[in-house]
Amino acid sequence: MKKKFNFKIVGSGPTGLLLSIALSKFDCDIFLTDLLTKDRLIDKDKTYAITHSTRKILSKFRLWEKLEPYLFGFDTLSITDSVTSTFTNLTISDLDDDISSLGNIGWVVKHSDLMDVFFQEIDNYENIFFMTPQKLLSKKILFDYQFLSTGANSLDKKLINFVDIKKSYNQSCLTFKVILRGNCEKRAYEIFRKEGPLALLPLEKNLYQVIWTSSTLKSIERLNSDKNFLMDNLSTILPDEFKLDQIIGEFNIFPVSLSLNLPVLNLKKIVLVGDSFHTFHPVGGQGLNSCWRDVNTIFDIFNKNIAITKMDLILFKFKYFSSRILDIIFTILVTDSLIVLFANRNPLLFPIRRFSFLLLNNFPFIRKLVLNQMTKSLIYSRIKQNK
Numbered sequence: 001m002k003k004k005f006n007f008k009i010v011g012s013g014p015t016g017l018l019l020s021i022a023l024s025k026f027d028c029d030i031f032l033t034d035l036l037t038k039d040r041l042i043d044k045d046k047t048y049a050i051t052h053s054t055r056k057i058l059s060k061f062r063l064w065e066k067l068e069p070y071l072f073g074f075d076t077l078s079i080t081d082s083v084t085s086t087f088t089n090l091t092i093s094d095l096d097d098d099i100s101s102l103g104n105i106g107w108v109v110k111h112s113d114l115m116d117v118f119f120q121e122i123d124n125y126e127n128i129f130f131m132t133p134q135k136l137l138s139k140k141i142l143f144d145y146q147f148l149s150t151g152a153n154s155l156d157k158k159l160i161n162f163v164d165i166k167k168s169y170n171q172s173c174l175t176f177k178v179i180l181r182g183n184c185e186k187r188a189y190e191i192f193r194k195e196g197p198l199a200l201l202p203l204e205k206n207l208y209q210v211i212w213t214s215s216t217l218k219s220i221e222r223l224n225s226d227k228n229f230l231m232d233n234l235s236t237i238l239p240d241e242f243k244l245d246q247i248i249g250e251f252n253i254f255p256v257s258l259s260l261n262l263p264v265l266n267l268k269k270i271v272l273v274g275d276s277f278h279t280f281h282p283v284g285g286q287g288l289n290s291c292w293r294d295v296n297t298i299f300d301i302f303n304k305n306i307a308i309t310k311m312d313l314i315l316f317k318f319k320y321f322s323s324r325i326l327d328i329i330f331t332i333l334v335t336d337s338l339i340v341l342f343a344n345r346n347p348l349l350f351p352i353r354r355f356s357f358l359l360l361n362n363f364p365f366i367r368k369l370v371l372n373q374m375t376k377s378l379i380y381s382r383i384k385q386n387k
Contacts, residue, residue, distance in 0.1 A: 011149035015274035046111035049285030070113035073104030086357035172219040192342035
C-alpha cells in the first residue's frame with residue numbers, strides 16, 4: 001500500500017494557512033502548528049494590500065469568492081513626492097485590458113477577516129490538523145517535509161543552515177486606523193517623504209489604514225505620544241482633500257528590513273516560506289503578495305505529476321529556490337531603489353525624482369508598465385487555474 005506523506009507547517013499566519021490549503025489537494029496529511037492559539041492568531045489589528053496576481057492565486061484555490069465580501073477595492077493610486085512637490089494618479093485605465101474590467105487596481109483586507117475565512121476553509125479538510133507544538137510533538141510523527149513560515153526573526157530558522165543577506169533601514173512602521181473626511185473613497189495613497197513613505201489604504205468609506213514609516217526612534221516617539229499631538233502631526237502630511245477626524249483602534253509598530261535567506265542546497269527536507277525566506281520594505285505593499293507567490297510555486301511543483309513521489313521531495317528544494325529567486329530579487333531591487341531614491345533630501349537626486357514623475361505624467365506606456373508590474377508581478381501569466 002502506498003505511503004501517505006506527512007507534511008509539517010510551522011507558523012499559522014496567512015502564509016502557513018494558505019500553504020496548508022494548497023497542500024491539502026494532494027494525498028498527504030498536513031500538520032499545522034503555532035505557538036499562538038487560533039483566537040490570538042486571528043485577533044491582530046493588521047491590514048494587507050491585495051494585488052491582481054494574488055487575486056488569481058486565491059481564485060486558483062477557490063478562496064477569492066469566499067474572501068470577496070470582506071475586500072475593499074481601490075480604483076486609483078495616488079503617488080506623491082512631498083520633497084519635490086510632484087505627484088501622479090494611476091487609475092484603472094492604466095491597467096492591462098485583461099484586468100481593467102474588474103474595476104480595481106487592488107484591494108485591501110483586514111487580517112482578522114482574512115484569517116477567519118482561511119480557518120473556516122481549513123475546517124472543511126480532513127487532512128489538515130491544527131494543533132499546538134506540544135501536542136504535535138507527543139504524536140511522534142515522522143515528517144516527510146517541513147515548511148517554516150514563522151517570520152523573519154523566528155528562532156525556528158536556527159534548525160536549518162542558510163546564508164542570511166540582510167539590510168537594515170534603521171526604520172520602523174507605525175500602523176493605525178483613522179477616520180478621514182474627503183471625496184476619494186476608493187483611492188490609495190503612497191506619499192514619499194524624507195524620513196520614509198506614508199501609505200493610506202482605504203478599508204471602507206472614510207476609514208483608512210495608516211502605514212507610517214520613519215526612523216525607529218521617531219516611530220517609538222510617535223507611538224508613545226499623545227493622540228492629539230499625533231493627529232496634529234499627521235494632519236500636516238495628509239493630502240489637502242482630507243480632514244482628519246479621529247484615530248481609532250490599536251497602534252502597532254514593526255521594524256523594516258530587507259532580507260533574503262539563501263538555502264544551503266543539501267538534502268535536508270526543510271524549506272523557508274514567506275517572510276522566513278524573504279522580506280522587503282513595505283513600500284508598494286508587496287510583502288504578503290510575495291509570500292503567497294511562494295505558496296503558488298510550491299503547489300505548482302508538486303502538481304506537475306499525478307502523485308508526489310520521494311524523488312519529488314528530494315528535488316523540491318532546488319526547484320523551489322530556482323523558481324522563486326528571480327521574482328524575489330526583482331522585488332528587492334524595486335522596493336529598495338524606491339527608498340534609496342525617494343526617502344531622503346539629497347539634492348543630487350532631485351532631478352531624477354522630478355524626471356520620474358515627468359515620465360509617469362506624460363507617457364501612458366510607462367504608467368502601464370509601472371502599474372501592471374506592481375499589481376501583476378513577474379509571474380502573473382504563469383499562474384494557472386486548477387481544473
